[in-house]
Amino acid sequence: MVNTEKSLELRHFRCVLAVAHSLHFARAAAELGISPPALTKQVQETESLLGTRLFQRSKRNVVLTPAGELFAIEAARALEQLAQAQDVARRAGRGELGRLEIGYVASAAYSGVLQAQFACFRAAYPGIHISAREYAMESLPELLDQSRLDLAFVRPPLHYPDGIASVVLLRDRFVLAVPADCALAQVEVVGPAALAQQALIVPEQELGTLEVSRRGGFAAQVVSRPGSLVAVLTEVSLGVGCAIVPHSVMASVQLPGVCFRELAGPPISSEIAAAFRRHEQAPAARAFIAQLRPAALA
Known part of the structure; x- marks a missing residue:
């Protein structure tokens, strides 16, 4: 028995x-x-x-x-x-195994920051599975705060909940995207005042648009806020208006009917940052954060 x-x-x-x-x-x-x-x-x-x-x-x-x-x-x-x-x-x-959920804005990929950080992390931690997805930028801080994401690649300035911190990984500059048949396409460098009467398409990060209108002394004539940078450039290509976009987009995305021009005056800074929880406990996420800190710009 x-x-x-x-x-x-x-x-x-x-x-x-x-x-x-x-x-x-x-x-x-x-x-x-x-x-x-x-x-x-x-x-x-x-x-x-x-x-x-x-x-x-x-x-x-x-x-x-x-x-x-x-x-x-x-x-x-x-x-x-x-x-x-x-x-x-x-x-x-030890943070050698696990899973990470990462959100990003498209310009983080256009700039190469996203790819560089992923490649570095995968080489060091091949046992950690990374899932990455593009999100609307304004939703990323809240998704982090709710622990629905582990890290987020964003374009500051952006409001963060108290428990969220960030490090800047790249400084870029804004440029002007105009329809190819627009008169501004014939000018190499465009002054802010020249945009006073132009219809403007505003991307998720409106800092560039706001600064150009401030420098030009006019109220921006915003005709559309389509969201993603590809959607913004598509509307530019269709002749809807002009847009102030990051230089990294100019270097990465070429659409028929779109010309890029430099803006006159001091460069308008545009940044890519990684955001994360200040008191992260998950070993895999802590390992990624530890990788980010030495790459942070002062």
């Missing part, structure tokens, strides 16, 4: 496997660092718990029974699985 009051423990598995490997109780006991009587007791207890004999024993030899052979195979697998589970837990605790 099977003993239902107790369950097999790791010591039972290890003792049976030691005997199964050497087929000699004294050698197995020496390998385990216990006395032969103690080993015999452990094996007998295992057999009692299982309700079957695992070894046929005589004065001259020890032989596995058919049940013992099968048990030894499965016991070895169980111990291997346990070792693997322990290794996985330790590696996850």
